Amino acid sequence: MTVADRWLLPDGIEEILAPRARQAEMLRREMLDLFDRWGYELVIPPHLEFMESLTAGVGHDLELQTFKVTDQLTGRTMGLRADTTPAVARIDAHTLKDKGPVRLCYVGSVFHTRPASLGASRSPIQLGAELYGHAGVESDIEVISLMLETLAAVGIESPNLDLGHVQIYRSLVEYAELSEDQEQKLFDALQRKAACEVSELLADWQVASGTANMFKALTSLAGNASVIGEARALLKEAPEAVFKALDQLEMIAGKVAELYPSANLYLDIGELRGYNYHTGVVFAAYVPGQGQAIAKGGRYDGIGRVFGRARPATGFSTDLKTLIELKALLDLKAQTSEERMTIFAPVDADPAVVQKLRRQGQRVVCQLPEQETDAAGTGCDRQLVCRDGEWVVV
Numbered sequence: 001m002t003v004a005d006r007w008l009l010p011d012g013i014e015e016i017l018a019p020r021a022r023q024a025e026m027l028r029r030e031m032l033d034l035f036d037r038w039g040y041e042l043v044i045p046p047h048l049e050f051m052e053s054l055t056a057g058v059g060h061d062l063e064l065q066t067f068k069v070t071d072q073l074t075g076r077t078m079g080l081r082a083d084t085t086p087a088v089a090r091i092d093a094h095t096l097k098d099k100g101p102v103r104l105c106y107v108g109s110v111f112h113t114r115p116a117s118l119g120a121s122r123s124p125i126q127l128g129a130e131l132y133g134h135a136g137v138e139s140d141i142e143v144i145s146l147m148l149e150t151l152a153a154v155g156i157e158s159p160n161l162d163l164g165h166v167q168i169y170r171s172l173v174e175y176a177e178l179s180e181d182q183e184q185k186l187f188d189a190l191q192r193k194a195a196c197e198v199s200e201l202l203a204d205w206q207v208a209s210g211t212a213n214m215f216k217a218l219t220s221l222a223g224n225a226s227v228i229g230e231a232r233a234l235l236k237e238a239p240e241a242v243f244k245a246l247d248q249l250e251m252i253a254g255k256v257a258e259l260y261p262s263a264n265l266y267l268d269i270g271e272l273r274g275y276n277y278h279t280g281v282v283f284a285a286y287v288p289g290q291g292q293a294i295a296k297g298g299r300y301d302g303i304g305r306v307f308g309r310a311r312p313a314t315g316f317s318t319d320l321k322t323l324i325e326l327k328a329l330l331d332l333k334a335q336t337s338e339e340r341m342t343i344f345a346p347v348d349a350d351p352a353v354v355q356k357l358r359r360q361g362q363r364v365v366c367q368l369p370e371q372e373t374d375a376a377g378t379g380c381d382r383q384l385v386c387r388d389g390e391w392v393v394v
Helices: 020-037 051-055 060-064 085-096 137-152 166-176 180-191 195-204 209-217 227-234 240-259 303-307 320-329 351-359
Strands: 048-050 067-070 077-080 102-109 125-132 160-165 264-268 281-286 295-299 313-319 342-345 363-366 382-387 390-393
Touching: 020 102, 020 125, 020 137, 020 320, 048 051, 051 060, 051 077, 051 085, 085 102, 085 125, 085 303, 085 313, 125 137, 125 320, 137 240, 137 281, 137 295, 137 313, 160 166, 160 240, 166 180, 166 209, 166 240, 180 195, 195 209, 209 227, 227 240, 240 264, 240 281, 313 320, 342 351, 351 363
Parallel strands: 160 264, 342 363, 342 382
Antiparallel strands: 048 077, 067 077, 102 125, 125 313, 160 281, 281 295, 295 313, 382 390
């Protein structure tokens, strides 16, 4: 390893430099102000917690994504958070203990042992909102709406919004009395929409033809709102819980379409994203040119049980870094250092004038003693000059 290599950052770990760092901070403030207008209170969980808290109730996948260290005081294993949601759920269940609905939001870096997808950051700045204490579709609609408002704030007015409901598959698995191993194998095949593999697995397990046909239907039941009617027909032998989930999906899709007609809705009855974590409706937003969801979320009831209080919960999250890149690509409010209007103040400028300009919101760069660089050399487009005994901007 050369001396230069020692200072290279690990793959997937980035630093944010000017002017992008300023843009990131401005967007962070804008997003938190947006969340505040919706009644969401900001919380700042610690980056480091005991592993039990970080991975409680969220499945094995998150544990694999978590960097682990040993606490020198207790000898227990701690981890750098890979997802903020468990920490916020702990705050709601164990710290706040409010009985009614609680709205919380957060923004901060999370750390992944490996990128979530090819080329993804291992240190995203996770921005999100969670709503606890309400089990109705109204809270799901609110969270989806807030997610769409978040995207609209960076200029994404017409995202592709995917909606699904993991309870449909859960209910069919229970109805078919599949073992845990069978459930996982079928889940893997359905995730890939591998219809032939699904058929082969069901045949090997000798699943009744009516039930098998319902599982097979999950590979193709996707499209616009009309797919709900198709699902009711093809899943007519399913348990009541499936129809309840379809009703919820229809209500949510209808209301979102009414509130955000520019969003492109896509319903996937066999969607299983976050299956080991989510318990109800799941959703994700996509835009052309991005292979992965730019924002996603869903319902995850009961996660607070491990902290002593099970609560209905729904929420979403996104990556502030991704939003910054998208905002720049859309050329919305994206300012480069050349585009920012800056005043150059010579070394002998009146400090009171400089102070007044800055308080008015102007950006002023002061020349330092023995500094030979002029206004043009510092990237400034204006400068302070003294005319007839008064300092003016030209």
